[in-house]
Amino acid sequence: MPEKVALKGLAAADRYYQDYGFRARELKKQGQKVIGYLCAFVPAELITAAGLVPFRIKGDVNEPITKADTEMETIVCPLVRSCFDMALKGNYEFLDGLVVPHACDSICRTYDVWKYTLDLPYAHFINMPHGTGDASLDFYGDILNTFRASLAKFTGKEISDQALAGAIKLHNQNRAKVKELYELRKASPPLISGEELTKVLIAAMSLPVEESIEMLGSVIAEVKGRGEVSARKPARIMVIGAQVDDIAFIKLIEDSGAWVVADDLCPGAREFLSSVDVTTDPVAGLAERYLRKIKCGRTYREMEGNYEEYLEDRFGHIGRMIDDFGVDGVVLYIYKYCDPFGFEVPQIKSYVEAKGTPVLYLEDEYSMSTIGRLRTRIQAFLEMLVK
Amino acid sequence: MSEEKKPEERKKRRTATEAASKIGPMVKASIGGTVQAREEGKPLAYSFICCCYDEIIRAMDVVPIWTENYAGVCGAKRDAQRFLERAESENFSRSLCTYALCGLGFDAWREELGEMPPEAPWGGQARPDMMLGSGQMLCDPRNKWYQAAQHYMPDVPIYDVGLPWPPYEDDYDYREVQDYYVKYIVRELKGLVKFLEKHTGKKMDWERLSGLVDLTDKTWNLIWEAYELRRAVPTPMGTGDAMNTMVPMVFMMGTQECYDYYKDLYDELKLKIANKEGVIPDEKYRLIWGGGLPSWFALSDFNYFNSKGAVFPVETTYRMIEATYNFDMDLSKISDPLEHIAWRWVKFWTYWHDKARKRPGSHPDVERLIKYIEDYKIDGIVMHEAFSCRSWHVGLIWQLNLLKKVYRDIPSLILESDIVDISSYNEVDTRAKIDAFIDTLEAVKR
Numbered sequence: 110m111p112e113k114v115a116l117k118g119l120a121a122a123d124r125y126y127q128d129y130g131f132r133a134r135e136l137k138k139q140g141q142k143v144i145g146y147l148c149a150f151v152p153a154e155l156i157t158a159a160g161l162v163p164f165r166i167k168g169d170v171n172e173p174i175t176k177a178d179t180e181m182e183t184i185v186c187p188l189v190r191s192c193f194d195m196a197l198k199g200n201y202e203f204l205d206g207l208v209v210p211h212a213c214d215s216i217c218r219t220y221d222v223w224k225y226t227l228d229l230p231y232a233h234f235i236n237m238p239h240g241t242g243d244a245s246l247d248f249y250g251d252i253l254n255t256f257r258a259s260l261a262k263f264t265g266k267e268i269s270d271q272a273l274a275g276a277i278k279l280h281n282q283n284r285a286k287v288k289e290l291y292e293l294r295k296a297s298p299p300l301i302s303g304e305e306l307t308k309v310l311i312a313a314m315s316l317p318v319e320e321s322i323e324m325l326g327s328v329i330a331e332v333k334g335r336g337e338v339s340a341r342k343p344a345r346i347m348v349i350g351a352q353v354d355d356i357a358f359i360k361l362i363e364d365s366g367a368w369v370v371a372d373d374l375c376p377g378a379r380e381f382l383s384s385v386d387v388t389t390d391p392v393a394g395l396a397e398r399y400l401r402k403i404k405c406g407r408t409y410r411e412m413e414g415n416y417e418e419y420l421e422d423r424f425g426h427i428g429r430m431i432d433d434f435g436v437d438g439v440v441l442y443i444y445k446y447c448d449p450f451g452f453e454v455p456q457i458k459s460y461v462e463a464k465g466t467p468v469l470y471l472e473d474e475y476s477m478s479t480i481g482r483l484r485t486r487i488q489a490f491l492e493m494l495v496k
Numbered sequence: 497m498s499e500e501k502k503p504e505e506r507k508k509r510r511t512a513t514e515a516a517s518k519i520g521p522m523v524k525a526s527i528g529g530t531v532q533a534r535e536e537g538k539p540l541a542y543s544f545i546c547c548c549y550d551e552i553i554r555a556m557d558v559v560p561i562w563t564e565n566y567a568g569v570c571g572a573k574r575d576a577q578r579f580l581e582r583a584e585s586e587n588f589s590r591s592l593c594t595y596a597l598c599g600l601g602f603d604a605w606r607e608e609l610g611e612m613p614p615e616a617p618w619g620g621q622a623r624p625d626m627m628l629g630s631g632q633m634l635c636d637p638r639n640k641w642y643q644a645a646q647h648y649m650p651d652v653p654i655y656d657v658g659l660p661w662p663p664y665e666d667d668y669d670y671r672e673v674q675d676y677y678v679k680y681i682v683r684e685l686k687g688l689v690k691f692l693e694k695h696t697g698k699k700m701d702w703e704r705l706s707g708l709v710d711l712t713d714k715t716w717n718l719i720w721e722a723y724e725l726r727r728a729v730p731t732p733m734g735t736g737d738a739m740n741t742m743v744p745m746v747f748m749m750g751t752q753e754c755y756d757y758y759k760d761l762y763d764e765l766k767l768k769i770a771n772k773e774g775v776i777p778d779e780k781y782r783l784i785w786g787g788g789l790p791s792w793f794a795l796s797d798f799n800y801f802n803s804k805g806a807v808f809p810v811e812t813t814y815r816m817i818e819a820t821y822n823f824d825m826d827l828s829k830i831s832d833p834l835e836h837i838a839w840r841w842v843k844f845w846t847y848w849h850d851k852a853r854k855r856p857g858s859h860p861d862v863e864r865l866i867k868y869i870e871d872y873k874i875d876g877i878v879m880h881e882a883f884s885c886r887s888w889h890v891g892l893i894w895q896l897n898l899l900k901k902v903y904r905d906i907p908s909l910i911l912e913s914d915i916v917d918i919s920s921y922n923e924v925d926t927r928a929k930i931d932a933f934i935d936t937l938e939a940v941k942r
Binding site for chain 1: 586587588589591592593596629631633635636637639640641643644646647650651653654656658660662663664665666667668672673676677679680683684687857859861881882883884885886887889890891892893894897898
């Protein structure tokens, strides 16, 4: 494909990260249709299967939010406001459509603001349920079939089971590559820094899945090939939060004298470390993965057993990651106005601390203007950790 | 409680209707009733308004503790700050829903003490036996709040009812999907019945439930008819009062007491209209409260509007009913009570879709505003943006922009504060904004 970045590995990721949307813009020029979406809860497999290019919309912590405030209340999560601001400022002018999932209030309640303001040829809301019981799973299957039919109406072509199965296979391959990349973080020091990894994952959000697989493969080869290049740092940190789609915060931690070696973030472990099962009805596999396998505060997991078992069900993956990646401390990084994660802070904090791992809780506003304050808190936390 | 934290004493707000003035004692009795029910060993459930499980819990003799209501009471009594601060000290962000924060702060305190926090407003909020959350497009705290409350009450079980409704989309009509929405809701409600049976040790009386469902339909229709009377000029009741009269609608639905309350309200409004008795004698401006929950600690702002010659004959907030006979299906033909509830829910939330479909570029929320503007002869729109609540307070600017685009430009005002957190409120600034808005209305009239 012409115009595709000739670079490979980390250099390619850096290029796609620095000029986010570069590749989608090129594909649009070549006549492909690009569908923007918010959040990890949009099954991009369906967009791929429809012959469209899925493109994850991101914000920009370096860009003050200005235009968005004329259309959207400032009580919305600052990440969503920043994404919307970027769209209004023309950064995503190549989009043919928009897909918004029922993720959180800030995303759900602004769907109409996005839809009517951008006025793109295509818009769809995925009304994902909160619960994870059988009734919710069946309902979600119906919701996904409505989305499937809606995409088919837009493209004028049905999405066959075969096409969907093919797309699922590709997206699973993409996830497998990310998983391979995460394995490289387990070494001490890690073979890939948190900043590099974050950049790669953000770049991947902007690419068609085949190109993402290719880029990830070249990154893995490069990282493995360069051997141990990281300097030793005294602490290994895990970051937990919602969508961190900029390297600034991860870089801040690493510049303060620690490695970020694990996360429960999007893009990150939350969305990449679980795959879609191959099922007779491919939609059933998608429903299972997005509703039950992604453990995010937006989804309500029904309690089974006692309260301790319930916490283990909700946060056990965090505990396992702390062990597997040799994590010394956890930074709980929550945006202001974030309901799904904000309400979980006391529970996550006490769960992790009960395992003997210290936690730093930071509330932030998705802006570089707060970086000085955050630096002070992180430095103090790291000092405490290495004492 | 320290001296400086004692709530500021407030004078009782003047209401236009007798019905509205009855509400304070009713709420007090209801909250006191839950504390008494606790002592008597009756099953108690933390509950949310607008979750369509009212008749089910009533039929099971479960006593609801309306947690949003208690937070609102703390706010109205200007005694919420100490509970908000307690929640903050537990690491809950102050940017989260302040109903939830007030409740969580209260719960944390009560559980720590093993008794009600000192001088708890109206006797305090009783400890529940269960919590009934819900998953909706409306509000994340409806499933996150109670889940967070388990941090302090790990022994209290939760049932979370999935209650979606079809969104308004361009490429399909809600009728194409409504069947599977109803099917899902019915399964979720069945799960709720099973949960209640397990935790109360009592079987559902389906006949009783059917009776309560019918009573609710009747009550919805009566409320709609009573509220429509407010179209009269001068209007006999404003939004300030409606923020009181909503109490039976959202906290007592499925009870005879609720129906009787609205019968009294209906009769009172009829009488006022016959006597040409309005909220104020000389209406200059008729306004709609077009979005947002009120600042419970500043309901007297409605009286301030009145003092400037402005009345609110209608509001979208807390008008959580439609006349069921206006739906495109006859609910009375649905004999299964859970299906009946589910269909009523879906029909309520899609009620304005058809109207929006007829006006290019419009939206159901905007169509509702337009209908009210025309029916109630409205001169201007007032909204409130509560900083802590994304459920009802996001999309207000967009609605106003769209209204202007598809209908007409109409003077509007968005007030900014909160539902519970009084630290966000500045009376002088608020009233200066109201004054400026009145000037605009005056200029437009001229």
